[in-house]
Structure formats: structure tokens, C-alpha cells
Amino acid sequence: MTKKYDQPDAMIFDMDGTLFRTETILIDAYYRMFDSLRDEKLYEGETPPVENILNSLGMLLAAIWKRVMPDASEETHRRADDLLLEYEIDELKNGKPELYEGVEETLRILKERGIRLFVASNGLEPYVKDVAYYTGIKPLFEDLYSAGEYKTASKVELVRLLLEKHQIRSAWMVGDRSSDMEAALGNNLIAVGCDYAKFRSSGELKDADLRITSFSDILNHLV
Known part of the structure; x- marks a missing residue:
């Protein structure tokens, strides 16, 4: 049986290995x-x-x-x-930058449902913003956060800044690495582990509340 959760106020996405085929x-x-x-x-x-x-x-x-x-x-x-x-x-x-299958369509559905969308990445600011721009998904996000812009030492800290600035009460953190799971755990968020990029080491998603094997699968876990 698919585990379902109430709709959060926001979803925060990692970029590389989550939205973008880096x-x-x-x-x-x-x-x-x-x-x-x-x-x-x-x-x-x-x-x-x-x-x-x-x-x-x-x-x-x-x-x-x-x-x-x-x-x-x-x-x-x-x-x-x-x-x-x-x-x-x-x-x-x-070149030919590619999103993972179903990313743009799924993000549009989430936004139409009233969920606020954000990116939180450990990358450099120009890179994160340009990926969003050149892949066509930038307008779907309320804001894009990067460690390069905010000079944060961890994704826990970066996500905390995002939550405080935008006064978010409930959110999911969606990503493919242990740093994303730590950011969720450190900020009391639902941790969604992306199990499709295959770049991570074994065990990195062990703390995920739920795992998805395709990006669009995230919709199946919403009430």
C-alpha cells in the first residue's frame, strides 16, 4: 500500500540528481x-x-x-x-541539458494544487539559476536557494534560512543524497528520497520517509 501524506505548504527540491540530469x-x-x-x-x-x-x-x-x-x-x-x-x-x-522524465509536468501539477515550490542546492548561484532557466522550469519556483549565494556550510542551514524567510509551516525535502535527508531531518520535514539518479553511495537514503523511483511518483504519496 502506498504511504500517503497530507499536502504540505511547500516542497523543496535538490537540483542535481533530483530535477536535472547533471x-x-x-x-x-x-x-x-x-x-x-x-x-x-x-x-x-x-x-x-x-x-x-x-x-x-x-x-x-x-x-x-x-x-x-x-x-x-x-x-x-x-x-x-x-x-x-x-x-x-x-x-x-x-548543449542538450535534460530534466528527468516527468519533472516539468509534475512540478506544474504540484503548483496547480497550491504547493509552493523551491530549490535548495549546494551548487553555485549562477549554475543553479541557469539550470532552472535553460531547462525552462524557473517560472515554476517561488525562489531558488544555493549554498554559493548564501555561503552556508550545510544544506540543513540553507533549508532553515529558506523556511524562515518564506514562513513555511510544513514542507517536504526532495533529493537524492544524504545531505538532503539530513536537511529534512534537521528541519523536521518529510524526507523524500529520489531513487533514480544512481550517483549516490549505498545507504544515503536510509533516513527517507518515502522513496520514489520516478519523479512523477511523488504525486502518488499525496492525499
Whole structure:
């Protein structure tokens, strides 16, 4: 039997691996970034496997670079921030960014039902806003929150700021990583685990109140 919940005032969505198929722009941007780092003499050697960054999606960039290139300098990490952002935005403009199946249609239904929609992402501000813009879903959201804009150290803190600013009484936090589940738990929200991106590590969704195997499945859990 499908577990159902009363309709919340709001739903807060992670971006990468939840709404957006990040790999549709990230892979090419990642390889371009390492080519530039080598050209600028900031990195030597082969490009680390792209799975290293795909499996780190949802983390803050500083933590991602410590995992992807742990021996590189802080200067290299900060330059990687700039280059990856530049190339990702280029790929958004000129490539073929894709949402997960059913995302736009489901978001429209939720909005029509009177649910306030937000994004909370650990990404950089221009990236988060440009993904929403170039995939056509930006008008569906009341606001877009990013760690890059608010300088938060955790998604728990980022979501708390969002809830306080918009005076939200009840909400679901929807995402695919442990940081999303922690943000829900830390703010007394319903935690919805997205079980379709496949980038996460085993056990990351163990604290989810419910799991969905397709984005549109979220509708089946509303009373």
C-alpha cells in the first residue's frame, strides 16, 4: 500500500540528481576543465575518472575537489570552481541539458494544487539559476536557494534560512543524497528520497520517509 501524506505548504527540491540530469552537461565540462588546468600548469597527470565527480554530486564544491583531486593546491581547487562553472554554463547554452522524465509536468501539477515550490542546492548561484532557466522550469519556483549565494556550510542551514524567510509551516525535502535527508531531518520535514539518479553511495537514503523511483511518483504519496 502506498504511504500517503497530507499536502504540505511547500516542497523543496535538490537540483542535481533530483530535477536535472547533471551528466548531460557535466561530463564534457569536466574534461574541458582539466584540459584548461593542465594548460595553465595548475594540474599534471591524467584526468581523474569522471565517476569521481558524478558520485560526489550534492556535496559542496570544496568537498568535491578534495575527493576528486586531493593532492592539488587550494589555488587549483578555486580555479576549478571558476572553470567548471564557465564550461557548465556554456554547455547549458549550447548543449542538450535534460530534466528527468516527468519533472516539468509534475512540478506544474504540484503548483496547480497550491504547493509552493523551491530549490535548495549546494551548487553555485549562477549554475543553479541557469539550470532552472535553460531547462525552462524557473517560472515554476517561488525562489531558488544555493549554498554559493548564501555561503552556508550545510544544506540543513540553507533549508532553515529558506523556511524562515518564506514562513513555511510544513514542507517536504526532495533529493537524492544524504545531505538532503539530513536537511529534512534537521528541519523536521518529510524526507523524500529520489531513487533514480544512481550517483549516490549505498545507504544515503536510509533516513527517507518515502522513496520514489520516478519523479512523477511523488504525486502518488499525496492525499
